Amino acid sequence: xxxxxxxxxxxxxxxxxxxxxxxxxxxxxxxxxxxxxxxxxxxxxxxxxxxxxxxxxxxxxxxxxxxxxxxxxxxxxxxxxxxxxxxxxxxxxxxxxxxxxxxxxxxxxxxxxxxxxxxxxxxxxxxxxxxxxxxxxxxxxxxxxxxxxxxxxxxxxxxxxxxxxxxxxxxxxxxxxxxxxxxxxxxxxxxxxxxxxxxxxxxxxxxxxxxxxxxxxxxxxxxxxxxxxxxxxxxxxxxxxxxxxxxxxxxxxxx
Amino acid sequence: xxxxxxxxxxxxxxxxxxxxxxxxxxxxxxxxxxxxxxxxxxxxxxxxxxxxxxxxxxxxxxxxxxxxxxxxxxxxxxxxxxxxxxxxxxxxxxxxxxxxxxxxxxxxxxxxxxxxxxxxxxxxxxxxxxxxxxxxxxxxxxxxxxxxxxxxxxxxxxxxxxxxxxxxxxxxxxxxxxxxxxxxxxxxxxxxxxxxxxxxxxxxxxxxxxxxxxxxxxxxxxxxxxxxxxxxxxxxxxxxxxxxx
Numbered sequence: 136x137x138x139x140x141x142x143x144x145x146x147x148x149x150x151x152x153x154x155x156x157x158x159x160x161x162x163x164x165x166x167x168x169x170x171x172x173x174x175x176x177x178x179x180x181x182x183x184x185x186x187x188x189x190x191x192x193x194x195x196x197x198x199x200x201x202x203x204x205x206x207x208x209x210x211x212x213x214x215x216x217x218x219x220x221x222x223x224x225x226x227x228x229x230x231x232x233x234x235x236x237x238x239x240x241x242x243x244x245x246x247x248x249x250x251x252x253x254x255x256x257x258x259x260x261x262x263x264x265x266x267x268x269x270x271x272x273x274x275x276x277x278x279x280x281x282x283x284x285x286x287x288x289x290x291x292x293x294x295x296x297x298x299x300x301x302x303x304x305x306x307x308x309x310x311x312x313x314x315x316x317x318x319x320x321x322x323x324x325x326x327x328x329x330x331x332x333x334x335x336x337x338x339x340x341x342x343x344x345x346x347x348x349x350x351x352x353x354x355x356x357x358x359x360x361x362x363x364x365x366x367x368x369x370x371x372x373x374x375x376x377x378x379x380x381x382x383x384x385x386x387x388x389x390x
Numbered sequence: 391x392x393x394x395x396x397x398x399x400x401x402x403x404x405x406x407x408x409x410x411x412x413x414x415x416x417x418x419x420x421x422x423x424x425x426x427x428x429x430x431x432x433x434x435x436x437x438x439x440x441x442x443x444x445x446x447x448x449x450x451x452x453x454x455x456x457x458x459x460x461x462x463x464x465x466x467x468x469x470x471x472x473x474x475x476x477x478x479x480x481x482x483x484x485x486x487x488x489x490x491x492x493x494x495x496x497x498x499x500x501x502x503x504x505x506x507x508x509x510x511x512x513x514x515x516x517x518x519x520x521x522x523x524x525x526x527x528x529x530x531x532x533x534x535x536x537x538x539x540x541x542x543x544x545x546x547x548x549x550x551x552x553x554x555x556x557x558x559x560x561x562x563x564x565x566x567x568x569x570x571x572x573x574x575x576x577x578x579x580x581x582x583x584x585x586x587x588x589x590x591x592x593x594x595x596x597x598x599x600x601x602x603x604x605x606x607x608x609x610x611x612x613x614x615x616x617x618x619x620x621x622x623x624x625x626x627x628x629x630x631x632x633x634x635x
């Protein structure tokens with residue numbers, strides 16, 4: 136395994152470079168643009184929703200940002216990961232390379248983007264008079280989970296996209312719906328207990344909630360909450376790996 | 391000790407309505423019973439062994455299963471039945487011009503391609519000048535790849551690929567690249583690689599080429615193995631007679 140990684144390290148580095156260069160087309164502003172997009176979403180939400188949902192939520196800007204931060208990473212990573220296999224069909228049909236490298240390379244890119252947005256997030260936290268505690272270190276846990284979760288979803292989606300070309304549209308509709316179901320701009324406290332439990336079935340909501348617990352409430356979620364997140368990650372990642380293993384040599388027929 | 395051992399390999403190939411369809415279309419076709427997947431044996435019960443230094447020519451008409459067999463040998467596909475045993479590294483030089491990225495420069499593409507072929511970064515650093523020199527693209531190295539002519543693209547591809555020093559080399563109709571002058575150069579280079587002791591598999595429609603270069607012949611017809619052996623003249627003669635029929 137270690138040998139395999141070493142062997143493909145050069146290819147992986149070159150793929151990351153390629154994705155980075157083609158995405159930003161060598162413009163210095165390129166990286167800036169992709170940072171601007173979550174900030175604009177935040178701005179619009181802040182302006183529109185404060186009247187309706189922001190009255191009873193303290194630190195509403197930070198509350199919103201937690202949701203946007205997590206959700207934009209999730210949606211960017213999965214939607215870009217989805218096309219990673221198809222767009223490299225010309226390569227894997229000719230050369231025997233590990234196919235997951237294409238997805239990983241895309242994920243490195245979105246992770247960098249997320250990292251930059253996270254820095255801005257902390258600046259906003261400071262502006263919003265959030266107290267920084269040592270518990271902020273625990274944010275590494277949801278970030279790591281989210282990263283693996285995104286890779287898992289990416290594996291599943293990129294494989295599905297090879298089989299069915301309309302997955303792209305279905306996924307964009309689904310992401311839209313998921314966005315509304317992830318309590319990004321509203322508070323779930325008003326719902327009955329049963330409904331609140333239903334929210335826990337949404338993995339993306341779990342990540343958002345973890346962020347809010349740490350940043351806004353300065354409390355550590357329960358052990359069960361940690362395990363629930365881990366279970367979601369394991370299921371999705373397991374499914375993705377299984378599909379890739381099963382169809383490794385059969386993707387070829389579909390491109 | 392044989393370098394390559396292909397034992398009773400059969401490949402079931404799928405073709406049909408599953409390409410380029412959407413989930414909705416799939417469901418509709420399934421319901422209407424119009425979803426057809428045809429499976430056929432692209433290769434059936436192929437067996438042969440190659441020793442070190444052998445030069446195998448695979449001949450056969452279109453659709454004989456040559457390319458599919460090569461894909462299995464290089465590990466891109468898995469055989470449905472049978473086994474392929476390889477000793478040492480393997481490199482396939484299939485259709486050269488694909489897999490480049492138009493947005494990247496010539497230099498970046500060269501490194502990417504090198505990485506795909508399993509070279510190390512150090513190896514690329516050391517040989518980059520040689521590659522660009524051989525491809526005669528020195529003046530273009532920082533241009534976006536999409537600005538190159540198709541001849542230039544295959545020249546670059548060949549130059550990178552020809553640096554391989556594999557134990558098994560697979561050539562699928564790649565001996566002729568570029569214009570007259572470059573073709574001479576590339577053929578000479580090719581012979582140099584083959585002369586270097588690699589076991590080589592060559593797929594070609596040029597009987598001339600196969601006759602002059604190969605030491606063993608595998609003749610495929612519609613997925614079946616018609617003949618395999620080192621009687622190059624005999625097999626080529628019978629194949630030529632078969633073609634004239």
